[in-house]
Every structure is written in C-alpha cells, then in structure tokens.
Amino acid sequence: MATHERETGLIAPYGNRLVNLVVSAEARAALIEKAKHLPSVQISARSMCDLELLAVGAFSPLDRFLTEEDYRSVLATMRLADGVLFPIPLTLPVESADGLELGRELVLRSPTNEMLAVMRLEGVYPWDLEEEATAVLGTTDSRHPLVSEMHTWGRWCLSGPLTVFNLPRHKDLPDLRKTPAEVRSLLAAMGRENVVAYQPRHPMHRAHEAFTKEAALQIDGSLLIHPVAGFTNHGEDVENYTRIRCYKTLIENYYDGGRTVLNVIPLAVRMAGPRAGLWHGIINRNYGVSHLIVGRDPHSLSEGSYKTAFYDSRDVQELFLQLESEIGVRMIRHKEMIYLPQSKQYEESGRVARGMDEYIRVSATTVIEDSLFRGTQLPEWFTHPEISQILSDANPPKDRQGFCVWLTGLPSSGKSTIAETLLPMLMAKGRKVTFLDGDVVRTHLAKGLGFGKEDRVTNILRVGFVASEVVRHEGVAICALISPYAHAREQARAMVGRERFIEVFVDTPVSLCEQRDVKGMYTQAKRGDLKGFTGVDDVYELPRSPDLRINTSSMTPDESARMIIGELVQKGFIAQERRREPKGLPVGAAA
Numbered sequence: 177m178a179t180h181e182r183e184t185g186l187i188a189p190y191g192n193r194l195v196n197l198v199v200s201a202e203a204r205a206a207l208i209e210k211a212k213h214l215p216s217v218q219i220s221a222r223s224m225c226d227l228e229l230l231a232v233g234a235f236s237p238l239d240r241f242l243t244e245e246d247y248r249s250v251l252a253t254m255r256l257a258d259g260v261l262f263p264i265p266l267t268l269p270v271e272s273a274d275g276l277e278l279g280r281e282l283v284l285r286s287p288t289n290e291m292l293a294v295m296r297l298e299g300v301y302p303w304d305l306e307e308e309a310t311a312v313l314g315t316t317d318s319r320h321p322l323v324s325e326m327h328t329w330g331r332w333c334l335s336g337p338l339t340v341f342n343l344p345r346h347k348d349l350p351d352l353r354k355t356p357a358e359v360r361s362l363l364a365a366m367g368r369e370n371v372v373a374y375q376p377r378h379p380m381h382r383a384h385e386a387f388t389k390e391a392a393l394q395i396d397g398s399l400l401i402h403p404v405a406g407f408t409n410h411g412e413d414v415e416n417y418t419r420i421r422c423y424k425t426l427i428e429n430y431y432d433g434g435r436t437v438l439n440v441i442p443l444a445v446r447m448a449g450p451r452a453g454l455w456h457g458i459i460n461r462n463y464g465v466s467h468l469i470v471g472r473d474p475h476s477l478s479e480g481s482y483k484t485a486f487y488d489s490r491d492v493q494e495l496f497l498q499l500e501s502e503i504g505v506r507m508i509r510h511k512e513m514i515y516l517p518q519s520k521q522y523e524e525s526g527r528v529a530r531g532m533d534e535y536i537r538v539s540a541t542t543v544i545e546d547s548l549f550r551g552t553q554l555p556e557w558f559t560h561p562e563i564s565q566i567l568s569d570a571n572p573p574k575d576r577q578g579f580c581v582w583l584t585g586l587p588s589s590g591k592s593t594i595a596e597t598l599l600p601m602l603m604a605k606g607r608k609v610t611f612l613d614g615d616v617v618r619t620h621l622a623k624g625l626g627f628g629k630e631d632r633v634t635n636i637l638r639v640g641f642v643a644s645e646v647v648r649h650e651g652v653a654i655c656a657l658i659s660p661y662a663h664a665r666e667q668a669r670a671m672v673g674r675e676r677f678i679e680v681f682v683d684t685p686v687s688l689c690e691q692r693d694v695k696g697m698y699t700q701a702k703r704g705d706l707k708g709f710t711g712v713d714d715v716y717e718l719p720r721s722p723d724l725r726i727n728t729s730s731m732t733p734d735e736s737a738r739m740i741i742g743e744l745v746q747k748g749f750i751a752q753e754r755r756r757e758p759k760g761l762p763v764g765a766a767a
C-alpha cells in the first residue's frame with residue numbers, strides 16, 4: 177500500500193523519492209561551457225516534453241529514457257526490468273546514431289537547437305513500430321494519432337544518465353506549470369492528506385464543477401485540477417490556451433481557494449487507453465495525488481472523431497482498479513451528472529429517482545454545437561457567464577470557422593477537377609479559399625522534392641502545415657494531392673485539427689484513371705519509362721474511413737462538388753440557406 181510522507185502527510189512519490197535531474201545552480205555554467213564542445217543530438221518536441229518531466233521527477237522512479245532491457249520488459253509486461261510497474265515505454269528515438277560512441281557524453285538539443293541536457297550514452301538499440309504499437313496501443317492502425325506519428329520517429333533509441341541544465345521555457349501560462357515538488361508544497365500547505373486529481377480535456381462546465389467538488393468532499397481532500405498541455409499537434413495551442421483560461425477563471429471564481437490547486441502538466445500524451453490510464457495514475461502520484469478521477473474516456477480517443485473506438489473506457493477503469501493498490505492511487509469513477517431544472521441543481525444520474533422526466537442530460541458537445549457554434553451564448557445552467565464569454569470570444573460561429581477539404585486518390589482520378597469546381601461554390605458563400613493542388617505546389621512549396629516515399633511524405637506534411645495555418649486563421653484550404661500514405665494523411669489531419677479536416681476519397685477505378693490519363697503518365701509508367709508511379713508500380717493506401725467517398729464513374733464533377741458542400745452543411749461549416757433558430761435542448765432527452 178502507498179506510504180505517506182511523514183513531514184507533509186501527502187502520499188509519498190512513486191518509488192518514495194522524487195527524481196531531480198536538474199543541475200545545481202553552481203555547476204550549471206561549467207556544464208553549459210562543456211556542452212558546447214560535445215557532439216549534439218537533436219530531439220523531437222515530444223521527447224523534449226518527456227525530458228522535462230523526467231528532469232523534475234514526474235516519472236519517478238524513472239531517471240532516464242528506458243534502457244533496452246527496461247524497454248523490452250515494459251512492452252512485454254508493463255514493468256521495468258526490476259518489476260516496478262511502468263506501463264508506457266519512455267524512449268528517446270533518434271534518426272541516426274552514427275558518430276556516437278558508447279560511454280561518451282553528448283548534448284541533447286531542442287528542435288530549435290537550444291542545448292538542454294548532457295547524456296552519457298550507455299545504450300543504443302533499434303525499435304520496431306509494429307511491435308511497440310501492438311504491445312502498447314493494441315493497434316497498428318494509422319488512424320490512431322500516435323501510430324501515425326510513430327512513422328516519423330527515429331529508428332534508434334538512446335539511453336544513459338542525464339544532467340539537465342535548461343528546462344524548456346513555456347511562454348504560455350508559465351506560472352501554472354509547476355514541478356511536482358512545487359505542487360506538493362502547495363498541497364501540503366492546505367493540510368489534507370488526501371488529494372483528488374481531475375484531468376479535464378475540454379473546458380469545464382458546471383457539471384464538472386459539481387462533480388469535482390463532490391469528489392473532494394467525499395474523500396475529505398484537496399483538489400488538483402491537472403490539465404495536460406504538453407506537446408500538441410500544431411494548431412492546438414490556441415485551443416489549449418483558451419481551455420486553461422477557462423479553468424483558471426472557474427477556479428478563481430467558484431472554487432474554495434483553500435483546497436484547490438490548478439497546475440498544467442507539459443505531458444506528451446500517448447492516448448494508449450488502459451496503459452495510459454495507469455501511467456497517469458503514477459504521474460499524478462508524483463505530484464502528491466492519492467485519488468484520480470478516471471473518466472469515461474479520459475486517456476483514449478473518442479469514437480466520433482476517429483471513426484473507430486480504439487479502447488473501451490471500461491477497460492481503462494478495470495485495469496486501473498486491478499492495479500490501484502500497487503500504484504497507490506485510488507480510482508474515483510467519473511460519474512455522469514444530470515441537470516434538474518426545477519431545483520436548478522446538478523445530480524449524479526444514479527441518484528435521481530426513476531421515472532423523473534424533468535432532467536437534462538448534459539453533453540458538452542451538443543450544447544456547444546447548439547449555441548456557441550450558432551453564435552449565441554451558452555445557457556447559464558450549463559456554464560458560468562465568465563466561461564461562456566471566454567469560449568465565445570475564442571470561437572466564432574461554426575460557419576465562420578476554418579476547415580480543410582483534403583482530396584486524395586489516384587492520378588487522374590479527378591481530384592483537381594472536383595477541387596476547381598468546388599472552389600467557386602465556396603467563394604460564392606463568402607469564404608476565403610486557398611487551393612493547394614499537388615502539381616502546383618511542386619512548382620514552389622515542394623520544389624525539388626522527388627517521388628520517393630520520404631519526399632512524398634514531406635510533400636504531404638508541408639501541404640498539411642500550410643493548410644493548418646490557413647484553417648487556424650479561419651480560412652478554407654482545399655488540398656488536392658494523391659497523398660498515397662495513410663499515416664501521412666493522418667498526420668495532416670492531426671495538424672489541421674481532426675474536427676476541421678474533411679477527407680474526401682476520390683475513388684475512381686484505376687482502369688478509368690488509365691483511360692483518362694490526363695498527362696499521359698499511365699502510358700509512360702506502363703511502358704516502363706516512368707518508375708514509382710502511383711497506381712501502376714507504387715502503392716496507394718486506401719483511406720479506411722474517409723468523410724466522403726466519391727465515385728467519379730457515376731458522378732459528374734458538379735455533382736461531386738455539391739456532395740462535398742452537403743457534407744460541409746451537415747458539419748455546420750456552411751450555413752444552410754435558411755438559418756435554423758437555436759433551440760434549447762430537449763428536456764429528458766438522451767444527449
């Protein structure tokens with residue numbers, strides 16, 4: 177069972193001691209001087225988050241990226257080689273280990289070249305995407321955002337003891353990013369042994385408020401509101417900023433300051449379902465948490481936006497329960513709250529008498545779609561006016577928000593033709609449209625890139641990056657490129673934002689594409705004059721669950737473009753001809 181720290185009364189860190197890899201103030205200058213002369217390894221934004229949390233002890237007792245022995249053991253058993261439960265393989269993947277010598281020191285640099293830490297290299301080992309994804313995520317499906325990202329990780333993992341001399345500087349909300357030791361001292365000052373943590377992923381509304389307050393009372397403990405805002409896919413930063421402003425405002429105005437702490441963890445999430453749930457338990461314990469609210473789907477992926485359910489939330493809770501005494505953190509099940517209009521109160525759904533029909537099930541998505549995205553304020557029973565204001569400032573009505581239509585398909589399938597037909601239709605709706613055509617971008621943005629796999633992926637990611645910028649600024653991006661790799665399309669989707677990315681599969685049979693052969697390239701490829709041509713001798717990975725599938729053998733370009741418009745209307749990105757008045761939520765209706 178978990179031990180308690182004698183001095184503070186809080187639960188002891190996992191493994192009893194908080195790791196601290198940060199160099200002392202006295203030794204820092206000399207270490208930086210030395211680092212300038214060491215061989216460098218540039219690490220990814222994800223690894224930088226991992227390094228930061230390793231350095232401050234959030235992954236205690238882990239004090240380095242996994243050794244090969246620990247890595248193999250974590251994949252197979254969720255445990256380090258010494259048997260300690262640690263379900264997520266925290267590795268440092270790099271593209272190449274050429275020129276690095278075992279036993280020698282090297283300096284780890286950020287993606288923008290800042291020097292962060294010195295590592296003595298003790299191990300270099302390869303890893304295998306399929307093996308790791310299967311063991312940890314239970315899938316190799318590239319619709320899983322971590323799987324698609326893993327395709328970009330380096331093939332070699334480095335390990336060895338670390339001394340960190342520069343922690344990443346967070347420019348957004350730096351005062352809310354405390355270390356485990358700092359959070360512990362805030363919690364200790366509140367004088368309660370028990371601490372319950374809640375890790376919201378979306379803005380918190382009154383139902384969440386009622387639930388978290390109730391959870392703290394139930395265990396006579398303090399409350400840690402502990403959102404994650406670490407490595408994010410491009411474009412989520414603004415959303416994170418808004419989300420955290422909502423928490424801050426809510427806590428300052430509506431929570432008991434003597435029992436509530438808000439802290440933001442720079443954690444690079446893994447979205448690994450049950451394994452991730454446990455991992456979050458361990459991490460939270462290091463911050464002084466004795467109880468964790470484990471939600472319906474806290475660390476997994478919602479079915480709606482991923483088109484498939486990767487994890488069952490019950491499995492997350494079940495594994496947690498099974499191992500909670502070992503990690504020392506108790507689970508509090510996230511309960512569904514419903515609103516009782518007559519008494520103007522929230523209540524757990526299980527506590528409401530049967531047959532009572534005057535209640536409202538609260539679904540944030542539905543309420544937000546119904547009001548905020550239609551340009552009206554959120555109802556006060558649902559959220560406080562201050563929060564409603566922050567959200568409406570940050571979110572224009574849905575039909576003014578940006579989105580990306582991504583047309584993928586074989587050469588000559590009809591992508592450009594459909595895009596060119598769609599473009600004026602969108603402009604007629606008053607939208608500002610950027611058209612990124614595969615052939616055209618190759619004359620500037622992607623100039624010099626070839627048609628090998630790596631260059632094609634780079635091309636897709638560049639277009640994805642530009643599209644994400646357009647969309648972030650409330651514009652419309654139409655992208656028409658073969659984009660033959662599922663994982664690269666998924667990365668583009670993640671960059672743009674899942675809800676704003678409409679994947680249109682232009683599903684024209686290869687025989688018809690060959691017949692059209694707009695540029696005569698099928699003929700050349702079939703003659704063998706052109707190598708690596710998609711559809712002839714190069715792969716096209718079919719979209720598993722596109723938002724739309726268009727068969728151009730049975731539809732004209734005009735019909736195809738109208739079908740896309742229909743989808744956009746349905747998603748709310750284009751207003752219907754006659755706007756519906758916003759309606760209230762049906763009373764007693766399931767959301």
Ligand code: ADP
Nearest residue numbers: 587588589590591592593692694728731732733
């Ligand atoms: P891609 O951009 O996919 O390489 P293009 O749009 O450049 O393909 O070429 C598709 C060719 O097929 C064009 O010449 C277009 O006129 C013709 N075409 C015939 N029927 C259709 C249809 N229903 N939808 C799209 N294109 C069609």
